[in-house]
Amino acid sequence: MRIETGNVKPKPGEIWEIRRVPQVPIDLDITDYEVLYSDVARSFIQGYASSRYVIIITEPDACQIVTVMLLSGEINYSSNVNILISRELSGLEQDFLAETWLVVEMFVCNLLAAVGQRLSLELYHYLMDVSDNNQQLSRECVSAFCQQELDFTDIFHIPMNIYHHYQKYRDRIHFTEHLLTDIVTLQQELGARNQSxxxxxxxxxxxxxxxxxxxxxxxQLAIAVRGGNNQHSSCSDIGEITTIIQKMSAEREEYQLRKLAKRLGEVASGSANNSDAIQALIKLLQTTQDDETLWTGVESLWQIDPGNVAxxxxxxxxxxxxxxxxxxxxxxxxxxxxxxxxxxxxxxxxxxxxxxxxxxxxxxxxxxxxxxxxxxxxxxxxxxxxxxxxxxxxxxxxxxxxxxxxxxxxxxxxxx
Structure with missing residues (x-):
């Protein structure tokens, strides 16, 4: 299925093809600005790259700006943040990756047509939850694929920047002069911000x-805390703490380590004999290279010993x-x-x-x-x-x- 844009309003969960030649929602030719784009974005504009698609995240606002999640056909890069969407679920001709770490804003006029079928509500919410729970700094993605995808987003950012500058100065005769002045001012502001x-x-x-x-x-509810101010330890608590620590020492699977660390925080936060639990969590923080495991250990140690330097x-x-x-x-x-x-x-x-x-x-x-x-x-x-x-x-x-x-x-x- 393919529905051309026009008066059609994009809806969350729909898949849309991206327009190759970027536009702005006013009568302004921005093709002369092609030099501003990255090589990846320019290759797409010139027709050398395959069609690209996005999942609609939010409905358009009053400025005709919509939030989207980028899709990629390079399914070899499937991961916990690049979620594989099969053709059966999307209605497209091939499988795609939903890049949950790459959610951006764009103009509706740069959406070419709705394609495939609207994602189920369950799948849409799943992608949103993955996006919320995997909030790693995009520049951390050191692979060539991640950098390529970040460079591609010039397709979205540059038309919006051009539009905002034009709107600001459209009623002024000396547009270029004011634009250059604004750039200098922006640089000065950035310099002042860096100092502060x-x-x-x-x-x-x-x-x-x-x-x-x-x-x-x-x-409220951000971190579960067990036992209030009760500092009395039961034999069952002490026994469970010992068991958890022993399992953590032998465990190598990150998901299981996170479960054990979370449980250790819940049990030991209500125990007076929690020094072993504290040392086990400190060791976890000093040795893990997994971000989610690190933060699970941090939250557990916050519950037990919030002032610990670790x-x-x-x-x-x-x-x-x-x-x-x-x-x-x-x-x-x-x-x-x-x-x-x-x-x-x-x-x-x-x-x-x-x-x-x-x-x-x-x-x-x-x-x-x-x-x-x-x-x-x-x-x-x-x-x-x-x-x-x-x-x-x-x-x-x-x-x-x-x-x-x-x-x-x-x-x-x-x-x-």
Whole structure:
């Protein structure tokens, strides 16, 4: 099935072919800007590459911008974040990979036609859950395939940047002059932002900015805590702790290690005799190279011994919107955990404060690179108690975090 675009409104779960020659939603020829695109994107525009497709994630907004997930026909790169979608499920002529780590915004006018069949609601939600739970920094994908896919997204980003600049200056006679002035201003702003970036490794030296607090109301349900303040240990608890530690020492499968580490945090958090559990979790943090295992161990150690130096540091900042959202505030939590070598694990989490249990739907947490390019986005859905992003980086890497809801947004700049 193939439905040409026009008055057809893309719907979540549908698969659409991407238009080869990018457009903007106004009468403006942008073909002269082809030099701005990466080689991968330019090859597609010139017709040398195969057709590309996306899964629609959100319906178009008032500016005719839609969020999509990129598909790839290179199924040899199937992984826990590149999910294989069979032709039976998609209605397409071949199998595709759904790149759950690569969710971007694009103009509806650059969607050529709906193809195949709409994904089932169950499959759509599964892809969204995988995307939310595998929030690794895109630039971490060091393979040639991942870099190729990131370069391809110029197809989406460049038309939007051209459009926004044109809209800003369309009523001015000297468009080029103002555009150059704007670029200089942007460079100056980026320079000022780099100077004001928060250096996260200073936190490990107990050097903090005053607005970043050690504790603001924990996100409800974000981390399960067992036993409250009960410090009495039963024989069954002690026995289970010993058994779990023995199993962790022998286990090599990451999924099982995560299950054991999570259970150890639940049992040992209510036990007075938890020193062995603490040492087992510290050993896990110092030896694992798996990010999900690392964060499971961190969360368990937070429950048992939150001040332990092995779990790095975490600070929280109240987000100042100029007004509260729906009468309540939200907080941004940032955690930094040392990894092997010179790398660090970073956790970003947004959760509600006050009486609210859930985040406002459509609130977005975005990870940006040093130039402001969006690397990852996670959006709060109905009844989300928190949203989060996890990634790794090296000392000296710069990134920014954007929290937005409607027209309101704040950006925090960091350097590891």
């Amino acid at each position: 970036r928060i250096m996260l490794t200073n936190w490990l030296k107990n050097i903090f900015e005053h607005e970043w607090q050690s504790f603001i109301q924990k996100p 779990v790095g540091v975490r600070r929280v900042k109240l987000i100042d919107w100029g007004m509260y959202i729906a009468g309540e505030g939200v907080a941004l939590a940032v955690a930094l955990v040392p990894k092997l070598g010179r790398k660090f694990g970073v956790l970003l989490q947004v959760y509600p404060l006050g009486r609210e249990i859930y985040l406002p739907p459509e609130l977005q947490l975005s990870l940006l690179d040093e130039s402001g390019k969006v690397l990852r986005i996670v959006t709060a859905r109905l009844a989300d108690v928190y949203i989060q992003l996890k990634f790794s980086g090296e000392v000296g890497e710069r990134f920014s975090v954007r929290i937005s809801l409607g027209v309101a947004e704040i950006i925090e700049d960091f350097i590891i």
